[in-house]
Amino acid sequence: IVCGIENIDAMGVHTGDSVTVAPILTLTDKEYQALRDASFAIMRKVGVETGGSNVQFAINPNPEPNPDGSKPFDFVVVEMNPRVSRSSALASKATGFPIAKIAAKLAVGYTLDELRNDITGNTSACFEPSIDYVVTKMPRWTFEKFPEADETLTTQMKSVGEAMAIGRTFKESLQKVIRSMDVKRFGFGLDKNDQWLAAKRAMDAGQPPPKPGEEGVVLRTADDQPIEWPITPEKLARKLSVPSQGRLYYIRYAMKEGWTNEKIRDLSGIDPFFLDQMRQLVDFEDTLSGYERLEDLPKEVMFEAKQLGYADAQLANLYLGNISSENILKVRARRKELGIEPVYKLVDTCAAEFDAVTPYFYSTYESSYTSFSETGETSTLFSDEIRVSKTPKVVILGGGPNRIGQGIEFDYCCCHAAYAADELGFESVMINSNPETVSTDYDTSDLLFFEPLTLEDVLNIYEKLDTGAEGESGLVKGFIVQFGGQTPLNLAHGLKLAGVPILGTSLDSIDLAEDRDRFDALLEKLGLERPASGIARSLDQAVEIAEEIGYPVLVRPSYVLGGRGMEICPDKKALVHYMTSALDVSDLDGAPVLIDKFLAGATEVDVDVVADFDPTADEQPAGRRAVCCGVMQHIEHAGVHSGDSACVVPPYSLSRPVEEQIREITRTLARELRVCGLMNAQLAVKDERIYLIEVNPRASRTAPFVSKAKHISWPSVAAKAMLGKTLDEMGVQEVRDTGAYAIKESVFPFQKFPGVDFVLGPEMRSTGEVMGIDLTVPVAYLKALAAASSELPTEGGVFLSVRNDDKPHAVPIARSLMAMGFTVYTTEGTGALLQEHGMRPQVLQRIAAGARPNVIDLMSDGRITLVINTPSRTGWQTDEGKIRATAVRLNIPMITTITGAEAGVRAIEASRAGGWEVRALQDYAELAKKVRAEGAGDAPPRPATVRSGSGV
Structure with a gap:
């Protein structure tokens, strides 16, 4: 068993949408061993001979007692995947055990005892990792891109990314993962989204509690949406019982209102252990709030706050009034004045039983210890596992969790920056919090820090690496902030203010x-x-x-x-x-x-x-x-x-x-x-x-x-x-x-969001991308669409409906489709236009007219295999919105722009003509070398266009 991972949310929420924790924290050893034995039995029964597998269990929290009154361990198997899964990737990052890499070697004939553990370098891969820390994963949603979507979390995964954090305790890792999300939150509370703190300040000033929309007051959920103040008990109960992206913060609200753990558990289904951990954070807030000024905060209280995962930004908001780079640096200065600094621990797969050779770190706060020399001198030391070499270093800031607009494309840039730094003789240092990325593989960079991308966490690493063991300074040549998207760029001004060298284009530019x-x-x-x-x-x-x-x-x-x-x-x-x-x-x-x-x-x-x-x-x-x-x-x-x-x-x-x-x-x-x-x-x-x-x-x-x-x-x-x-x-x-x-x-996620209209506009909605490459544009486009799971048909029926501005361009499109043998179905307006140009489309009445069969009937029975609809009205309640929603539900290829339709028609023609071939990317690279060697200065011959600047 590589790793056990526990969902905080109860059964019914997709594991990709649940906050998860490793190792499993709520089971006894006997219960854990029962799941372990069941996993092995399932793998043997299924017949898994080699490679990784994933088994998911559901545990009954309230089983019927045994006749003797004892409580049985009642569980069921939810599913088993005899392959590497999303959870496998998380388990690999959480433990340092590279499941996919090991599985690939096992597939070609190696046995586990023949493979080495990359992390330690001198132990076998035939072992179960042991971890002495807690890992928390939190999903990243982008519901702000789909305001019509239902935010309820169900068995259909809706998140587009995730962040992971490592701490010595669940409380520390929970706060770290919240501030890793890049949603203007820095922890479980006390940040700019804390409505309780806003209310306290208002009442201290002799004013009533703030109301939504009041100037200068931020009362918002994790995704920056306004919330009510105060929340009615009825609404709060509903928010606790219905899983959503902001439920953790409603739990905090309920605890502030005095609701018991038992009541919250009954409504949410969340294990009492996790609720108790959250309540400890809520209770500690009262301790912090008992001090008026930052200067009044005792060293032992600030140290406890840091051990609990509180960020400098939270303390800045509490004591200095707001979160700004300047205030964060003031808290930092005070913390360092008190001698409170983080130490860095290794992810070593073995809980420090063996030495680790791969520098894969996380930060935490631990008490110092006193060292006595042979001469009787004493010194205060920290259990810090990082060893700073004299080699000049380049620090690369990653992009944090994937989200629409900032995805894996930036991780490609960060990885290649690390490779380039290595080529030039620098030590590459990667800071990121995204377990889905290549940049957080332990062998991509020379040093990996799995840390939140905040000013505090990044500066901690900089100061640790910039000075060597013998007092050498200036070891960090600089930071690369322009490869990780907007997240590192937002830190750049604070880093500059702290004196950190920024490589590349100036911040002023x-x-x-x-x-x-x-x-x-x-x-x-x-x-x-x-x-x-x-x-x-x-x-x-x-x-x-x-x-x-x-x-x-x-x-x-x-x-x-x-x-x-x-x-x-x-x-x-x-x-x-x-x-x-x-x-x-x-x-x-x-x-x-x-x-x-x-x-x-x-x-x-x-x-x-x-x-x-x-x-x-x-x-x-x-x-x-x-x-x-x-x-x-x-x-x-x-x-x-x-x-x-x-x-x-x-x-x-x-x-x-x-x-x-x-x-x-x-x-x-x-x-x-x-x-x-x-x-x-x-x-x-x-x-x-x-x-x-x-x-x-x-x-x-x-x-x-x-x-x-x-x-x-x-x-x-x-x-x-x-x-x-x-x-x-x-x-x-x-x-x-x-x-x-x-x-x-x-590539778009519309299938994940029923009720969201498939309409493209100036706000980005895609979650990924694919590439097609060929000697001609139509075939390259055909390949790209197929790779995006939108393979164009070569026969059948096409529904064609375009807005008025696009109707002149619909004529050649329809003519080409009919020439290829497609049956063209249209609305009355588009149909009349085509009839004027001598074509005979199948004209369908509007859905609202009630005539049957309508376009949705034809889509459902397979007679329409392609939808071309340029929207004149948006919203899934409209006729055309219902057509687009049906196309998404039935996975019928759909094109919603006129220029895309023109390109699609040419791609269908190329598909029907055949004669094109599949080549490896390396073959195209060799072709490019040949073209350059021959000195050709012009691009490939350009095919005739449907109309200048738009068609293909």
Whole structure:
């Protein structure tokens, strides 16, 4: 048995949506051995000869007593997976035992006793790991992207990521995992979301408790949604009995209200052990709140707080009034003044029975001990298992838990940064809290710290590594913060304030790109065009700007990823609604709202750039330059978030002069921003005019795609540039032609959210992506769609319904489909248009009309195999919303943009024609080398387009 993992939530919540704990904490040894024996018996009966398996049990908390009155251990088997599972990945990170790696070696003939334990280096892998710490995993949800979704947690998994934390106790690891979630929470309470603390401050000031929406008061759930104050007992009971992402905080509320553990257990089904642990935290808050000032807090109380997992940010909020980098550093200074600092322990698989050679660490707080020398001198020491070498170090900050807008793409960048640092002779140090990633494998970096990505935790590691055992200082060359997405960037200012060296592009350049006024001034200086725009910090300003530049407008907060809070407002009413309901989305307090003129029908382009400019020099040294990693043309028009749009590299229909101008624009911007590392630019092309949408001087989510498409690790190149290598020294040149087209397609989670309408827009909703590659665009797109589980049919019926703006483009689409033998079903409006052009579609009445069979009937009986619907109305209650929901439920391929439909038709034609083949990525890499060796300067021949700038 590698690891036992316990769900905190009762049966009925998918294990991927439950907070889980390892090792199992609520069973006696006899009960644990019963589950262990049952697991072995199941594996033997199923016939598992080798590899890893996962067995899930459910335990009856209230079994019928035995005749003698004793309590039996009553359990059932929920399921058994004779394969590596999601839980296997978590167990591997929790114990340091690489289940998948061991299983692969067993599959090719090794036996367990022949394999070595990588962590210790001198013991066998034929052992059961023993751990002397507690691991807590917490799911990360993104319900804010799907406001229509039911947030109730059931047997259908709804989370999109997770974080893991390690501590000496459950209380410590629980608080650490909460602050790992990057949801503006720093623990179980006492942070800016603590409504109890807000109420106490109000009453201390002689004011009534705050009400929702009051200025300056933050009363919010984990996902930043307003809550009621006070909560009625009826609602609180319902919140405890119905599993949801915020239930832990309702449990805390109930404890503050005086509800007993028994009452909470009866409502929630959560084991009394965990409730007692949570209550200890709630009770300790009263101890902390008994001191008025930070200076009054005794050393022993602060030390106990740190052992319980309380963050400096929580103490800053309690004693200094708010959470800011400055206040966190003040608490830090006071803590260090008292001599309270963390120690680092190894994840060693054996509870310190053997020495570990793999540096995989977590932090905790332990009491010191006194050492006596032979001469009688004494010294105070801490049980710290970290040993700092003299080798210069590079610290890479990961992205934390996956979420929409910040996913595994950034982990690719972090891993390749670690590889690059190793190549240049540095020790690579990885800090991350995500057990799903490669960056948190113990063999990816030289040192791995499984820690929350907060200012406190990162600074603790920096100070520990920057000074050697013999007093050497300055061992950390710097931090790479631009590869992990927005999470590490949000820490950058605090790190700089603390004197931490930041590698690569300066923070001032990153801020310049986000600061609309400064960036507009730069564009004006360079003579570059962008959509008419403005910055609003109030509703009145927003309305004034929108009326000046003209509707429709694109509005979004600054300093966000994944288009969070982004919306297209067609009129004043929509803008007013946006400004009054979506202004707390930015990750930085006080960030303004950006308003742009929306360019309807424009072709959007993404460009990734790598540069080696000196971020501190006004006059750049000779030879410093920027290289375009790739120019990506979106298939969907502007208005669909770049993370949701399919994109093609190289561009398939941009004119050569426009493409060259785009390359020159992005290289110039990289020079002006003094980019050292990666930069991403988004542009729109309309009527051969180029508009700059935004520039981000950091790694983007397209970096892995461009790296695979061009067969070059651009993050590795960028990391080496940050560490002092020039592009000339690395021999890096632009790669315009690889002899093939690569297409990125997005993967969406709509099947997980019944009632959510499948409509693409400016806010990102995809949870992953795939790539198709081939010598032609249609086949590459066909492969990409198939990889995204949206394989296009080659026969059957197609339902075609488009909004008025798209109807002229529906004619050639329908004609092509009919020519291939498809039966085309349409709504009355689209059908009338096709009839005017000599076609005879099958016209269906609206669902609301009640005529049968309707489109949903035809979808249900398999006669419709593809849905093409460009939305005119959204919402699952509408006719078209019901059609889209049915397509998702029945897994019928669906296309919701007209340009996507044009590309899809060409892909179907290619599929029917056949003749294409499957090749390994290495074969395409060899083709690219051959093309470069032959000196071809042009991209592959571009196929004819359906219409300029949109079709394929």
